[in-house]
Amino acid sequence: MTPESRFRLIPMRPRDPGESGRAASTLELFFDLVFVVAVSIAAVSLHHALTEGHVLDGILNYAIVFFGIWWAWMNFTWFATSFDTDDWLYRVLTIVQMGGVLVLASGIEPAFQDHDFSVLILAYVVMRLALVAQWLRASRSAGSARKATLIYAGGIALVQALWLLSLLLPESAFTVALVVLILAEVAVPIVAERTGSTPWHPHHITERYGLFTLIVLGESLLASANAIIGALHASHDLGPLISIAALTLISTAALWWIYFWPPHHLAIGSLSRSLAYGYGHYFIFAAAGALSAGIEVEIDVLTHHSELRQPWASFAYTIPIAVFVLGIWALAIRPHAGRIVNIVLPAAGVFVFIDPLIPVPFALTTVILAGVVAVLVWRRPLGQDERTH
Structure with missing residues (x-):
């Protein structure tokens, strides 16, 4: 018996990228649940910053915090598509990462209010070191991908050591270190994959991205529900708040329709295309998460609880919608x-962006998105009878 079988561990060999019927596992779905919490807290913190008039500071903090959330999720997802064994050690290390996400979520508010990133960074390092252990384990049975797995493990571990050292820096130097370390994080997969590619399953990866999209869009539905709840507690604002709730539902449904229109798995192919798809989704996910904050800001304006005034408050929801539409068009729709x-x-993305400058209320954005959906119903993706039109 091998050491692996003696400890009831399965050799972590590369998964077949052409495996039929590959779908998200229950562990992956369980893993996603903790990100619902983290995304929700990040969106709420952005909402409070915007409502209080701290626009630039709020956006920068949100971008940094969301990077940590997105990067942790994405790295787990791409590792799982290559080496998921679903044995007990794989599960335990995944649950450790989940715990790190929950602690990271608790550090989001101090990051926004006091620029204190210590809890957030410590939790982030815990998550990343758990993934280092996964990469080291994978290196034992990775075959031709062994060099890549070792670069992943070494590169991630080195960057985590630098994150810990960054906590000792003064605030002015910490800001520079933050940018440098984020760039170092995104560079590790590029270096590793150019050295010895790990296998990825296009259908599995794009299913996972679709599931995360549903999570972040769900935050907007929560904002819609909050509008209804607010309306029930403020009868003098009943009409406008109910309208916001209905229009938010329609807009969110339209974004869902747009996102799932193209054949996403075809965007995963060469290394450059896969990196563009994977990294480009940061803007799509962050925009979808920020949309709920924008809706909440609009509700605060209607109920006279916001420092922002129109038309500037409306940009809080039109910019995320525009980024989402333009992002998914560039990454997955345009080639097909x-x-x-x-x-x-x-x-449509441009018109939604400038909607607040047009003397028409929120409904215009909804009309534009509904028009896009109508076009997508009329025109199929290439390969589905589009070439005949």
Whole structure:
């Protein structure tokens, strides 16, 4: 018997990228639950910052915090598509990462209010070191991908040591270190994959990205529900708040429709295309998470609880929508759409962006998105009878 079988461990060999019927596991779905908490707290913190008029500071803090959330989720997802064994050690290390996410979530508020990133960084390092252990384990049976797994393990471990050292820096130097370390994080997969590629399953990866999209869009539905709850407690604002709730539901449904229109698995191919798809989703996910904050800001304006005033408050929801639409068009729709769709989508993104400057209320954004959906119903992705139109 091998040491692996004696301890009831399965050799962590590379998964078959052409494996049929590959789908998200129950552990992956369980893992996603902790990110619901983290995304929600990040969105709430952004909402409070915007409502109090701390626009630039709030956006920068949100971008940094969301990077930690997104990067932890994405690294686990790409590792799982290559080496998921679902044995007891794999599960335990995954649960350790989940605990790190929950602690990270508790550090989001201090990061926004006091620029104190210590709890957030310590939790982040715990998550990343658990993944280092996974990469080291994978290196034992990785075959041709062994060099890549060792670069992942060594690169991630080195960056985590630098994160810990950054806590000792003064605030002015810490800001510079923050940017440098984020760039170092995103550089590790590029170096590793160029040295010895790990296998990824296109359908599995894009399913996982779709599931995370549903999580962040769900935050907007929560904002819609909050509008209804607010309306029930403020009868003089009943009409506008109910309208915001309905329009938010329609807009969120339209974003869901747009996201799932193209064949995402075709965007995962070469290393450059896969990196563009994976990294580009930071902006899509962050925008979808920020949309709920924008809706909450709009509700605060209607109930006279916001320092922001129109039309500037409306940019809090139109910018996230525009980034989401333009991002998914660039990453997944553009290569698989005909001329009409490739004109309508970017134009819609631009018009949504400038909507607050047009003397028409929130409903205009909803009308634009509904029009995009109508076009997508009319025009199919290339390969699905689009070439005949």
